[in-house]
Amino acid sequence: xxxxxxxxxxxxxxxxxxxxxxxxxxxxxxxxxxxxxxxxxxxxxxxxxxxxxxxxxxxxxxxxxxxxxxxxxxxxxxxxxxxxxxxxxxxxxxxxxxxxxxxxxxxxxxxxxxxxxxxxxxxxxxxxxxxxxxxxxxxxxxxxxxxxxxxxxxxxxx
Amino acid sequence: xxxxxxxxxxxxxxxxxxxxxxxxxxxxxxxxxxxxxxxxxxxxxxxxxxxxxxxxxxxxxxxxxxxxxxxxxxxxxxxxxxxxxxxxxxxxxxxxxxxxxxxxxxxxxxxxxxxxxxxxxxxxxxxxxxxxxxxxxxxxxxxxxxxxxxxxxxxxxxxxxxxxxxxxxxxxxxxxxxxxxxxxxxxxxxxxxxxxxxxxxxxxxxxxxxxxxxxxxxxxxxxxxxxxxxxxxxxxxxxxxxxxxxxxxxxxxxxxxxxxxxxxxxxxxxxxxxxxxxxxxxxxxxxxxxxxxxxxxxxxxxxxxxxxxxxxxxxxxxxxxxxxxxxxxxxxxxxxxxxxxxxxxxxxxxxxxxxxxxxxxxxxxxxxxxxxxxxxxxxxxxxxxxxxxxxxxxxxxxxxxxxxxxxxxxxxxxxxxxxxxxxxxxxxxxxxxxxxxxxxxxxxxxxxxxxxxxxxxxxxxxxxxxxxxxxxxxxxxxxxxxxxxxxxxxxxxxxxxxxxxxxxxxxxxxxxxxxxxxxxxxxxxxxxxxxxxxxxxxxxxxxxxxxxxxxxxxxxxxxxxxxxxxxxxxxxxxxxxxxxxxxxxxxxxxxxxxxxxxxxxxxxxxxxxxxxxxxxxxxxxxxxxxxxxxxxxxxxxxxxxxxxxxxxxxxxxxxxxxxxxxxxxxxxxxxxxxxxxxxxxxxxxxxxxxxxxxxxxxxxxxxxxxxxxxxxxxxxxxxxxxxxxxxxxxxxxxxxxxxxxxxxxxxxxxxxxxxxxxxx
Numbered sequence: 001x002x003x004x005x006x007x008x009x010x011x012x013x014x015x016x017x018x019x020x021x022x023x024x025x026x027x028x029x030x031x032x033x034x035x036x037x038x039x040x041x042x043x044x045x046x047x048x049x050x051x052x053x054x055x056x057x058x059x060x061x062x063x064x065x066x067x068x069x070x071x072x073x074x075x076x077x078x079x080x081x082x083x084x085x086x087x088x089x090x091x092x093x094x095x096x097x098x099x100x101x102x103x104x105x106x107x108x109x110x111x112x113x114x115x116x117x118x119x120x121x122x123x124x125x126x127x128x129x130x131x132x133x134x135x136x137x138x139x140x141x142x143x144x145x146x147x148x149x150x151x152x153x154x155x156x157x158x
Numbered sequence: 159x160x161x162x163x164x165x166x167x168x169x170x171x172x173x174x175x176x177x178x179x180x181x182x183x184x185x186x187x188x189x190x191x192x193x194x195x196x197x198x199x200x201x202x203x204x205x206x207x208x209x210x211x212x213x214x215x216x217x218x219x220x221x222x223x224x225x226x227x228x229x230x231x232x233x234x235x236x237x238x239x240x241x242x243x244x245x246x247x248x249x250x251x252x253x254x255x256x257x258x259x260x261x262x263x264x265x266x267x268x269x270x271x272x273x274x275x276x277x278x279x280x281x282x283x284x285x286x287x288x289x290x291x292x293x294x295x296x297x298x299x300x301x302x303x304x305x306x307x308x309x310x311x312x313x314x315x316x317x318x319x320x321x322x323x324x325x326x327x328x329x330x331x332x333x334x335x336x337x338x339x340x341x342x343x344x345x346x347x348x349x350x351x352x353x354x355x356x357x358x359x360x361x362x363x364x365x366x367x368x369x370x371x372x373x374x375x376x377x378x379x380x381x382x383x384x385x386x387x388x389x390x391x392x393x394x395x396x397x398x399x400x401x402x403x404x405x406x407x408x409x410x411x412x413x414x415x416x417x418x419x420x421x422x423x424x425x426x427x428x429x430x431x432x433x434x435x436x437x438x439x440x441x442x443x444x445x446x447x448x449x450x451x452x453x454x455x456x457x458x459x460x461x462x463x464x465x466x467x468x469x470x471x472x473x474x475x476x477x478x479x480x481x482x483x484x485x486x487x488x489x490x491x492x493x494x495x496x497x498x499x500x501x502x503x504x505x506x507x508x509x510x511x512x513x514x515x516x517x518x519x520x521x522x523x524x525x526x527x528x529x530x531x532x533x534x535x536x537x538x539x540x541x542x543x544x545x546x547x548x549x550x551x552x553x554x555x556x557x558x559x560x561x562x563x564x565x566x567x568x569x570x571x572x573x574x575x576x577x578x579x580x581x582x583x584x585x586x587x588x589x590x591x592x593x594x595x596x597x598x599x600x601x602x603x604x605x606x607x608x609x610x611x612x613x614x615x616x617x618x619x620x621x622x623x624x625x626x627x628x629x630x631x632x633x634x635x636x637x638x639x640x641x642x643x644x645x646x647x648x649x650x651x652x653x654x655x656x657x658x659x660x661x662x663x664x665x666x667x668x669x670x671x672x673x674x675x676x677x678x679x680x681x682x683x684x685x686x687x688x689x690x691x692x693x694x695x696x697x698x699x700x701x702x703x704x705x706x707x708x709x710x711x712x713x714x715x716x717x718x719x720x721x722x723x724x725x726x727x728x729x730x731x732x733x734x735x736x737x738x739x740x741x742x743x744x745x746x747x748x749x750x751x752x753x754x755x756x757x758x759x760x761x762x763x764x765x766x767x768x769x770x771x772x773x774x775x776x777x778x779x780x781x782x783x784x785x786x787x788x789x790x791x792x793x794x795x796x797x798x799x800x801x802x803x804x805x806x807x808x809x810x811x812x813x814x815x816x817x818x819x820x821x822x823x824x825x826x827x828x829x830x831x832x833x834x835x836x837x838x839x840x841x842x843x844x845x846x847x848x849x850x851x852x853x854x855x856x857x858x859x860x861x862x863x864x865x866x867x868x869x870x871x872x873x874x875x876x877x878x879x880x881x882x883x884x885x886x887x888x889x890x891x892x893x894x895x896x897x898x899x900x901x902x903x904x905x906x907x908x909x910x911x912x913x914x915x916x917x918x
Contacts, residue, residue, distance in 0.1 A: 025439040034387035035380025040583040061913030076380035098370040102244025103377030104551030133840040142808030144842035
């Protein structure tokens with residue numbers, strides 16, 4: 001089986017598996033990193049949202065063969081400051097607004113929110129209601145309003 | 159059934175190394191002897207004896223014990239015989255224990271109890287009954303533990319317990335003496351089990367204050383573990399290849415050997431629901447499931463489509479009584495489509511079945527019937543089976559059933575290996591449980607402003623209540639003042655309270671016994687029954703030229719209901735000027751010893767209805783603002799209550815505007831979240847305000863489902879007022895299929911490979 005190597009939450013990892021295995025299952029089934037959740041497997045629900053080289057992506061829809069050794073993948077487990085353990089401002093905002101209910105979608109929501117704020121910053125655009133409307137992450141508990149409030153709070157502190 | 163607040167509770171100091179106090183659950187709720195004679199005729203049964211009472215009564219004779227334990231390190235443990243699926247019950251129970259012991263919430267360790275068959279009917283999480291059923295027992299156990307700790311400290315310090323206090327987990331006494339509460343955990347423990355009694359605090363200081371969830375930190379760091387996150391040695395990913403129709407069984411598999419030889423595949427077994435595949439990764443499972451060539455036997459509803467089911471509902475509709483002489487009538491027929499209660503966590507379970515024992519992990523709201531069926535499926539005695547209840551990634555009714563746990567048991571037994579079995583999302587929509595299709599027919603007789611009678615006939619495809627509520631209700635059937643009713647009709651009557659004085663009231667349930675996989679969906683019958691009723695109330699107000707909030711107010715039976723109506727009117731600015739194409743709407747619901755009013759503002763203007771959405775999705779009218787007032791009797795955690803109401807609002811919006819299943823030749827067409835249009839960010843209100851009414855009773859009522867029905871009523875009425883046409887078929891977009899259905903064979907779609915083209 002081919003060996004695949006990349007940087008996961010700051011550490012180099014490698015796995016032996018078939019080229020077509022999707023990154024979500026490399027993370028969950030082979031590496032035991034379970035923060036990214038399965039919700040559809042077809043890049044619709046966004047529960048598995050992680051970052052690749054700082055941008056949001058959905059590992060359910062990326063084969064491991066598409067990942068280069070230099071690629072840096074960050075899951076929710078790697079979002080907090082790796083040295084100090086200090087939570088990311090978006091995680092703090094999630095706590096402040098007590099966003100999570102069942103919590104299943106929230107790792108993906110937080111990772112998407114961070115990427116959305118970074119994207120708006122880079123483009124110099126405002127994070128208004130229309131921008132937040134574009135978030136496709138499903139929350140079946142219906143925490144949407146608190147998610148929006150937390151993103152505004154988190155953005156202020158990022 | 160009030161008046162528990164000042165009573166002393168009995169419990170047991172257990173013989174144990176450190177302090178442990180056990181109390182019965184359900185014990186104090188005995189059916190009042192005179193109640194049977196006082197119960198009114200059928201329709202109003204829910205006013206006096208609702209489902210929550212029924213569940214408590216069913217539990218009373220069996221009343222197992224639950225125990226609070228105090229450890230030497232000052233932590234307090236409690237194994238909760240309920241499921242946590244996002245509703246916040248573990249946080250609320252933590253508050254109750256911290257309250258009585260005056261310790262920090264971070265010192266309380268609430269875990270979910272394994273299936274405990276001796277609890278019989280008392281390990282059921284459903285009917286929004288949890289807080290109502292365990293509020294007093296948990297407080298009692300903690301209060302007795304407090305008493306025992308103070309007694310132990312008083313003994314050691316040679317003083318009287320009444321002179322001691324506890325602050326933040328530290329016991330203090332005369333002369334400046336103080337010590338952490340945990341240091342008395344051994345001394346306070348019983349050497350022999352004995353009975354004790356205590357009275358919970360008269361003036362709680364923590365109960366009723368807003369608290370964040372105890373698992374919030376774990377949730378935002380990815381540490382919170384759901385079933386599929388658990389590491390069980392040898393449990394490899396396992397998925398099931400399912401048929402093209404609901405309940406289709408496997409005839410034969412044409413290429414078993416070929417698929418077994420595919421990369422990563424370790425085992426394949428035919429089970430009763432399909433062909434199970436175990437492999438090194440989920441990708442390998444998906445590939446194998448898609449490669450299987452299976453000849454399927456017929457299912458149970460192969461010929462059924464939306465239209466045929468609707469026709470069957472019409473066919474069983476009983477005739478309405480003729481209009482009362484001289485009276486005017488309002489006649490109404492309201493249709494609801496099938497809807498999926500799929501949670502974001504799909505059906506899943508881990509099973510390790512050995513020849514002599516089995517161990518199962520799953521999110522189960524009814525673990526005892528699950529335990530029994532798992533044991534039977536494994537061919538083992540129940541005592542050889544352990545069933546662990548894991549926190550669930552949502553439930554909405556789904557986790558009252560244990561479909562995946564049974565499948566995992568069967569697969570593990572057949573393969574002789576542990577399995578980590580997960581349903582694909584497409585299966586979860588197509589083969590998972592659905593909320594029944596229904597038609598509600600209403601006739602309201604009135605003479606001017608005087609309502610003489612209210613008749614509602616609710617026709618639906620049969621609801622499976624068997625696994626969760628089954629044992630509880632069956633055990634109570636002969637004790638209820640009703641005759642010749644089916645199990646589901648009893649359930650219907652005990653949940654459908656009528657909040658309005660509408661004269662002679664008669665609500666009945668009529669079900670078509672079609673073999674769909676059904677279950678409740680954040681409410682059982684209420685969203686449809688209440689939604690239809692609120693539309694009838696709106697029609698009455700319009701016909702009489704009355705303000706529809708004032709009309710509800712004037713007919714409300716209870717002062718509590720008038721109070722929540724006044725509150726939403728005030729906070730939601732009822733009656734304010736609205737632009738054409740937009741409107742307010744209001745709905746109320748009474749259930750679970752609680753009541754709730756919802757006031758929404760909807761925008762049905764073309765520019766909003768046709769607002770663009772990137773990629774797939776539906777828009778349509780948007781609820782821009784929602785105001786909720788909720789009265790749960792005793793609000794334990796207002797912050798959690800607000801969260802539940804927020805979720806209920808989004809559920810209600812989806813049911814009225816966007817979300818449904820299209821049944822087509824025995825299978826829903828929906829197979830993805832971009833087919834089943836649960837409320838998304840672009841459809842959610844921008845402004846939701848929840849007002850929690852201060853304590854109104856001594857009984858904490860339920861709330862997890864309460865707000866859905868009121869929201870359905872409010873959104874439907876608002877839509878009618880904004881457009882001038884009252885909708886009667888829901889969701890309003892059901893007539894248009896807004897997506898390209900996924901194929902039936904293979905049963906699940908391949909995962910895309912272009913994810914890196916969609917980064918942001």
